[in-house]
Amino acid sequence: MEQILSTTYLWLKAGHVIFVIFWMAGLFMLPRYFVYHQESEPGSAEEQRWIDREAKLRKIILTPSMIAVWVLGLLTASAIGAWSEGWLHAKLLFVLGLSGYHGWLVAYSKKLARGERPLTGKKLRLLNEVPGLAAAVIVILVVVKPF
Numbered sequence: 001m002e003q004i005l006s007t008t009y010l011w012l013k014a015g016h017v018i019f020v021i022f023w024m025a026g027l028f029m030l031p032r033y034f035v036y037h038q039e040s041e042p043g044s045a046e047e048q049r050w051i052d053r054e055a056k057l058r059k060i061i062l063t064p065s066m067i068a069v070w071v072l073g074l075l076t077a078s079a080i081g082a083w084s085e086g087w088l089h090a091k092l093l094f095v096l097g098l099s100g101y102h103g104w105l106v107a108y109s110k111k112l113a114r115g116e117r118p119l120t121g122k123k124l125r126l127l128n129e130v131p132g133l134a135a136a137v138i139v140i141l142v143v144v145k146p147f
């Protein structure tokens with residue numbers, strides 16, 4: 001029984017990390033798309049291509065990966081009984097922040113598709129630092145487990 005549980009835990013964790021990579025890749029790519037999108041002529045065929053690319057990235061990679069990261073992460077936590085660990089609570093706080101950023105990106109891409117362009121390219125480039133910083137803190141919390 002113990003053998004089965006520990007093998008399951010390793011497979012769950014492997015799946016979790018695989019989808020973390022896909023999710024992070026999408027979180028880095030989408031704001032880059034926004035920068036190029038905003039450099040295109042409003043109403044042009046090129047703008048339409050960016051709208052389609054953004055919708056595909058959201059629907060095929062970003063949102064399914066976020067769901068898989070959450071499901072597999074929570075199952076991994078159950079498999080090792082980590083619910084009372086301080087590092088997990090802190091990690092969940094940062095992952096909630098990252099999920100909020102994800103939601104904001106989805107909302108922004110829908111605004112762009114409606115022809116609105118609320119932020120400058122410079123601000124979008126700066127926002128691109130958010131997932132990198134959050135991922136660094138999250139990985140330190142789960143690997144070093146400082147508390």
Ligand code: HEM
Pocket residue numbers: 013016017020024069070071073074076077078080082091092095098134135138139142143
């Ligand atoms: C969605 C909520 C999440 C939950 C509930 C969760 C939970 C967990 C748990 C319980 C483990 C196993 C820790 C261990 O083996 O000691 C783990 C591993 C890991 N998680 Fe998450 N996680 C989540 C999201 C994330 C995110 C967003 C990232 C990166 C940005 C991430 C990166 C990792 C990495 C790299 C490992 C492997 C650590 C190791 O094997 O030493 N996780 N996660």
